[in-house]
Amino acid sequence: MEEKTGHDQYHDDSTSSLMASFIIVCALLSWVLIHRWNQKNRVGPKTWPVIGAALEQLRNYHRMHDWLADYLSKTRTITVQMPFNRATTYTADPANVEHILRTNFPNYPKGAMYHSFMEVLLGDGIFNADGEAWRKQRKTASLEFASKNLREFSTTVFREYAVKLALILSDASSSSTRVVLDGQDLFMRMTLDSICKVGFGVEIGTLLPELPENGFARAFDAANAIVTLRFIDPLWRLKRLLRVGSEALLSESMRIIDDFTYAVIRRRKAEMLEEEEEEEKEDTPKRHDILSRFMDQYLREEGGEKGLRDVVLNFVIAGRDTTATTLSWFVYMLTLHPPVAERLHRELADFEEREAKEKNVSLVSYHESDDENSTESRFRSRVSQFSQLLTYDTLGRMTYLHAAVNETLRLFPAVPQDPKGVLEDDVLPDGTRLKPGNMVTYVPYSMGRMDYIWGPDAAIFNPERWIRDGVLQNVSPFKFTAFQAGARICLGKDSAYLQMKMTLALLCRFFVFALVPGHEVTYRMMTILSMAHGLKLTVSRR
Numbered sequence: 001m002e003e004k005t006g007h008d009q010y011h012d013d014s015t016s017s018l019m020a021s022f023i024i025v026c027a028l029l030s031w032v033l034i035h036r037w038n039q040k041n042r043v044g045p046k047t048w049p050v051i052g053a054a055l056e057q058l059r060n061y062h063r064m065h066d067w068l069a070d071y072l073s074k075t076r077t078i079t080v081q082m083p084f085n086r087a088t089t090y091t092a093d094p095a096n097v098e099h100i101l102r103t104n105f106p107n108y109p110k111g112a113m114y115h116s117f118m119e120v121l122l123g124d125g126i127f128n129a130d131g132e133a134w135r136k137q138r139k140t141a142s143l144e145f146a147s148k149n150l151r152e153f154s155t156t157v158f159r160e161y162a163v164k165l166a167l168i169l170s171d172a173s174s175s176s177t178r179v180v181l182d183g184q185d186l187f188m189r190m191t192l193d194s195i196c197k198v199g200f201g202v203e204i205g206t207l208l209p210e211l212p213e214n215g216f217a218r219a220f221d222a223a224n225a226i227v228t229l230r231f232i233d234p235l236w237r238l239k240r241l242l243r244v245g246s247e248a249l250l251s252e253s254m255r256i257i258d259d260f261t262y263a264v265i266r267r268r269k270a271e272m273l274e275e276e277e278e279e280e281k282e283d284t285p286k287r288h289d290i291l292s293r294f295m296d297q298y299l300r301e302e303g304g305e306k307g308l309r310d311v312v313l314n315f316v317i318a319g320r321d322t323t324a325t326t327l328s329w330f331v332y333m334l335t336l337h338p339p340v341a342e343r344l345h346r347e348l349a350d351f352e353e354r355e356a357k358e359k360n361v362s363l364v365s366y367h368e369s370d371d372e373n374s375t376e377s378r379f380r381s382r383v384s385q386f387s388q389l390l391t392y393d394t395l396g397r398m399t400y401l402h403a404a405v406n407e408t409l410r411l412f413p414a415v416p417q418d419p420k421g422v423l424e425d426d427v428l429p430d431g432t433r434l435k436p437g438n439m440v441t442y443v444p445y446s447m448g449r450m451d452y453i454w455g456p457d458a459a460i461f462n463p464e465r466w467i468r469d470g471v472l473q474n475v476s477p478f479k480f481t482a483f484q485a486g487a488r489i490c491l492g493k494d495s496a497y498l499q500m501k502m503t504l505a506l507l508c509r510f511f512v513f514a515l516v517p518g519h520e521v522t523y524r525m526m527t528i529l530s531m532a533h534g535l536k537l538t539v540s541r542r
């Protein structure tokens with residue numbers, strides 16, 4: 001038999017390794033092709049082996065809420081496969097939502113994954129806690145929210161800050177040059193100041209007329225956007241380890257946030273010690289802010305300052321961004337729908353006239369005077385007079401205003417998606433199967449836009465849909481999910497309506513808003529539906 005030369009041996013080896021590579025490539029290609037073929041009838045996003053639907057999701061990340069709404073308009077529930085065999089199920093089906101938030105609530109905690117993504121910002125605060133830790137905070141906070149003292153204190157604070165905002169708008173409207181305002185920035189300042197006052201009893205003054213720069217607010221927004229990115233970025237832990245990219249910015253932002261928060265706590269603690277001494281001397285009234293109640297609990301029990309830091313940040317995220325973004329989308333809607341602004345103004349002007357007559361108040365007129373200074377001071381007096389007519393009860397009777405707030409929240413819910421963990425195997429009412437370790441998310445943004453929930457005019461902004469025969473209609477919270485529903489329904493709902501209605505009543509009574517031509521309004525991807533480029537407005541007096 002002829003011996004093989006070294007060259008032949010080499011040739012054989014490379015042929016067989018080529019063959020092996022060819023077979024591997026073919027096997028891989030067939031695997032990919034079969035994988036894709038099997039999905040030809042899939043309604044949700046199509047997946048690739050190993051990486052799932054991550055590419056499509058990343059490509060659509062900037063418009064993720066609309067990407068989801070497109071799918072959910074075709075089918076009420078979809079499952080999006082994520083890398084490493086994880087999956088998130090998204091649903092817009094009210095029956096599924098009721099199952100998750102009420103019927104089988106214990107099976108759907110925030111979960112370990114959500115907790116690990118959000119821990120850096122929210123710690124073990126109420127938004128990020130489950131089980132006993134959540135129940136305890138919920139109980140303390142519920143007691144506080146139910147108290148009449150807090151409601152009275154909030155009404156005064158919300159009125160005071162709404163007037164401050166109205167006066168800033170007044171200055172802008174009376175200036176000879178056209179002043180462009182960022183409505184969202186102003187609302188964020190107002191709600192940050194008010195949550196710090198109502199929540200923690202401190203004045204931080206970001207709504208002063210000179211609008212001082214606020215590092216905390218900026219760092220808070222950056223941190224919020226970065227932790228949201230973690231939900232779809234499989235590399236975030238590596239980035240954190242290497243301290244690069246978004247995770248490096250996150251730790252810098254957290255330093256600023258923590259400095260601010262601990263300063264608030266120490267200031268309050270020092271004030272409380274002073275007050276205790278005072279109280280021993282005389283009968284000084286007790287503070288009514290939320291932090292004081294938690295302080296009593298935490299400083300006596302476990303958790304100490306870190307527990308309080310978590311309380312503060314959770315209430316800032318709860319109270320500041322949600323309310324401010326809703327106010328921003330509301331005003332944006334008014335600029336697009338002048339008849340709604342006029343209808344609302346009519347409700348407010350009629351209310352003012354009626355209420356003033358009833359209370360024997362003679363309203364200051366600010367239109368006739370030729371003297372600019374006098375007009376200005378008359379206008380301020382009238383704003384102040386009107387604000388005094390706004391109370392918890394009178395605001396409660398403003399049907400059209402309430403309907404317009406609901407309509408804004410339907411289309412622009414401040415929390416656009418709300419993910420939950422899955423503890424055990426379960427089947428949703430529509431037959432969708434869920435596996436432990438995955439996530440399930442109900443999607444208020446999509447739900448507000450579905451014809452199958454709201455009828456064929458779902459996409460249209462129409463406050464009238466909430467009113468029948470002059471009476472505000474109640475809608476199931478499993479259908480109108482802006483405040484969540486079930487055991488973890490928003491605790492600040494009434495407080496939020498109070499502040500939003502107080503502010504909007506005052507602003508819409510006295511001002512007309514116009515969007516700056518060409519200004520693009522779109523959302524930014526973070527846990528809250530805030531506007532990516534703010535809300536650039538000009539404003540004029542009525």
Ligand code: HEM
Binds near residue numbers: 319413418481
């Ligand atoms: C327009 C305004 C608001 C909207 C749309 C809103 C919406 C929501 C939503 C969707 C949740 C559930 C979030 C989750 O599952 O993580 C929630 C929870 C909560 N909200 Fe609100 N919220 C608003 C204003 C407020 C305000 C002003 C406060 C308090 C100052 C507040 C306090 C809370 C608290 C404490 C929770 C946690 C409840 C729990 O987990 O048991 N909210 N809110």
